[in-house]
Amino acid sequence: MRGAAGGIGVTAVQLAAGQGASAVAVTTSSAERGARLRELGATHVLDRTGEGGLDGGGFGEGGPGAPAGFDVVIDIVGGPQIPLFLDQVNANGRYVAVGMVGGQPPADFGMRLMDAFRTSLSFATFSADTVSGPDRRTVRAAQFADAARGTLRTVVHEVLPLDQAARAHGEMDAGKVFGRVVLVP
Numbered sequence: 001m002r003g004a005a006g007g008i009g010v011t012a013v014q015l016a017a018g019q020g021a022s023a024v025a026v027t028t029s030s031a032e033r034g035a036r037l038r039e040l041g042a043t044h045v046l047d048r049t050g051e052g053g054l055d056g057g058g059f060g061e062g063g064p065g066a067p068a069g070f071d072v073v074i075d076i077v078g079g080p081q082i083p084l085f086l087d088q089v090n091a092n093g094r095y096v097a098v099g100m101v102g103g104q105p106p107a108d109f110g111m112r113l114m115d116a117f118r119t120s121l122s123f124a125t126f127s128a129d130t131v132s133g134p135d136r137r138t139v140r141a142a143q144f145a146d147a148a149r150g151t152l153r154t155v156v157h158e159v160l161p162l163d164q165a166a167r168a169h170g171e172m173d174a175g176k177v178f179g180r181v182v183l184v185p
């Protein structure tokens with residue numbers, strides 16, 4: 001999972017680990033953030049390039065039990081490094097773009113995707129906007145129940161009054177936030 005330390009990622013990591021994924025590799029910008037992701041279920045912590053393990057047990061360093069490739073990549077980052085991660089998807093694997101905090105992919109992105117066709121790679125986008133209201137309510141109810149049981153953790157970086165919204169955005173832009181900032185009206 002690329003960009004796992006954000007609001008989407010901290011939940012997706014827990015869901016993957018909770019559903020029995022044999023390995024959950026994450027990208028992040030520091031070993032400290034990686035340690036927090038491990039507490040949520042990550043098994044391999046990579047730097048943002050996906051090449052170097054931040055804690056000696058990452059994919060890039062071939063640590064104990066490191067996977068040789070990924071069956072599913074969930075990508076919140078996008079940006080110029082998408083091809084690096086496309087190249088690490090296993091045959092018949094699936095790459096799902098859900099965000100673009102790192103910007104646009106490179107101009108030849110479509111060619112890189114077509115070059116990979118012999119691996120039967122699936123590339124998809126996903127937006128919660130296209131999930132129907134009833135399905136959304138069903139998932140939300142299940143996740144609230146999991147949160148009440150303590151099997152799904154909310155990760156709140158900070159709770160601020162609404163008039164501190166600019167400060168919250170500043171902290172997010174500076175990369176200081178892990179999880180979510182909650183603004184209280």
Ligand SMILES: NC(=O)c1ccc[n+]([C@@H]2O[C@H](COP(=O)([O-])OP(=O)(O)OC[C@H]3O[C@@H](n4cnc5c(N)ncnc54)[C@H](OP(=O)(O)O)[C@@H]3O)[C@@H](O)[C@H]2O)c1
Nearest residue numbers: 003005006007008009028029098099100101102126127128
């Ligand atoms: N698909 C949907 O339904 C849906 C719903 C809501 C939002 N979105 C999209 O998802 C994105 C926001 O998700 P979010 O709130 O989870 O993300 P976020 O908290 O803004 O960022 C997630 C993480 O990405 C890493 N990151 C930030 N900039 C990066 C860069 N340039 N290169 C590599 N890593 C970078 C940071 O972690 P580290 O510092 O630890 O690397 C950050 O904590 C937006 O693009 C938004 O449009 C999609």
